[in-house]
Amino acid sequence: MxxxxxxxxxxxxxxxxxxxxxxxxxxxxxxxxxQALDTGxxxxxxxxxxxxxxxxxxxxxHGLPHDAxxxxxxxxxxxxxxxxxxxKQDYLAMSCLQSGSGAFxxxxxxxxxxxxxxxxxxxxxxxxxxxxxxxxxxTKIFSHHVDTYTEMQIDNISWDYDIKTFNKPxxxxxxxxxxxxxxxxxxxxxxxxxxxxxxxxxxPLTVIINPTAHKHKVLTEKFLGFVxxxxxxxxxxxxxxxxxxxxxxxxxAVNKDLPTPKGADIFYRTYLxxxxxxxxxxxxxxxxxxxxxxxxxxxx
Numbered sequence: 439m440x441x442x443x444x445x446x447x448x449x450x451x452x453x454x455x456x457x458x459x460x461x462x463x464x465x466x467x468x469x470x471x472x473q474a475l476d477t478g479x480x481x482x483x484x485x486x487x488x489x490x491x492x493x494x495x496x497x498x499x500h501g502l503p504h505d506a507x508x509x510x511x512x513x514x515x516x517x518x519x520x521x522x523x524x525x526k527q528d529y530l531a532m533s534c535l536q537s538g539s540g541a542f543x544x545x546x547x548x549x550x551x552x553x554x555x556x557x558x559x560x561x562x563x564x565x566x567x568x569x570x571x572x573x574x575x576x577t578k579i580f581s582h583h584v585d586t587y588t589e590m591q592i593d594n595i596s597w598d599y600d601i602k603t604f605n606k607p608x609x610x611x612x613x614x615x616x617x618x619x620x621x622x623x624x625x626x627x628x629x630x631x632x633x634x635x636x637x638x639x640x641x642p643l644t645v646i647i648n649p650t651a652h653k654h655k656v657l658t659e660k661f662l663g664f665v666x667x668x669x670x671x672x673x674x675x676x677x678x679x680x681x682x683x684x685x686x687x688x689x690x691a692v693n694k695d696l697p698t699p700k701g702a703d704i705f706y707r708t709y710l711x712x713x714x715x716x717x718x719x720x721x722x723x724x725x726x727x728x729x730x731x732x733x734x735x736x737x738x
Contacts, residue, residue: 508533655721
């Protein structure tokens with residue numbers, strides 16, 4: 439091949455490459471255009487209005503206030519209305535109580551910030567709502583305060599199942615009689631709170647709410663969490679059916695005056711004896727275990 443033929447071949451190849459590149463560019467632009475059309479169709483309805491991307495829209499028709507949001511959302515720096523649809527959906531999923539096996543009902547929990555009765559804007563108070571996904575019923579299960587604790591602040595909301603066991607008689611193939619253990623569950627909600635009453639020291643409170651029974655119990659103890667039996671030795675379908683218990687902690691403090699050093703006005707020693715307290719999911723105390731005592735000196 440001489441130089442002239444080589445030059446002609448290079449020019450021909452270049453023209454082919456340009457055509458190929460142009461074809462690729464047209465395909466990419468076409469895909470972007472179709473994607474834009476698809477995005478527009480999902481964001482706008484036929485009338486040209488934006489569709490509602492708030493996952494709570496399904497609950498508004500059942501009476502959920504429009505200023506409420508999933509209980510798992512803790513009111514961070516980003517307002518709930520400015521969260522992305524995916525983030526809103528994530529918070530809704532985290533605010534859901536459901537059993538892995540599907541043996542029990544599914545419930546959603548929401549909070550609604552309100553002002554207190556005195557209109558004090560420095561503190562935030564809440565209404566708490568529960569939605570029963572089976573009956574499609576929305577219920578307000580908590581409002582502002584409970585009993586005499588009018589300055590109670592909610593620090594955290596937790597939920598689990600209140601599981602009860604019932605006996606169902608049966609007759610075996612051989613005619614023998616027996617009892618089958620049947621598990622039924624209703625939701626239980628625990629509020630971890632702080633009482634900011636007239637004393638300068640805020641004290642912890644634990645509020646156990648049984649919504650379906652319309653009962654609650656207030657403990658002057660700090661909520662630690664729910665605990666369930668380790669049931670991983672059971673078949674998968676039977677896991678998660680064991681009873682839960684509620685753990686709290688409380689501390690007994692005893693002061694003892696000591697000889698005051700020179701230059702000091704007050705000197706005493708405080709003996710602190712903490713304990714772990716165990717409650718059923720209905721608020722009945724099951725037991726308590728004392729922990730080692732600690733000592734703290736106060737010198738003024």
